[in-house]
Amino acid sequence: MKFREAIREATLQAMADDEAVFLIGVGLIDPRAVWGTIGGALDKYGPQRVVEGPLSENALTGMCVGAALQGFGPF
Numbered sequence: 001m002k003f004r005e006a007i008r009e010a011t012l013q014a015m016a017d018d019e020a021v022f023l024i025g026v027g028l029i030d031p032r033a034v035w036g037t038i039g040g041a042l043d044k045y046g047p048q049r050v051v052e053g054p055l056s057e058n059a060l061t062g063m064c065v066g067a068a069l070q071g072f073g074p075f
Contacts, residue, residue, distance in 0.1 A: 007037040015045055021073045022049040024063060 001009075014021050023041055027034055029052045042050040053060045067073075 004036045008039055008041075011038055012041060012044070015041065015049065018073065020071055022051060022067075024051040024053045024060070024067075026053055026055060026060075028052050 011023070015023070022045075023038060025034075028038060028050055029042060029047075038050070053063060
């Protein structure tokens, strides 16, 4: 198994195990799916759990902190 495949499997497993886990970041909706590490996540879980984040590190941090305070787990 390639490293990117292991990342993909672990990510999808975490999302399957807990509905509070979601993906947030830059480039997640790109068809290349971050070099194949999250391929299929958008199709399987939709835009509610695969979120294209802002380019600003401060804004992304704020979104993740806010999500964590609400019981969600940004991955």
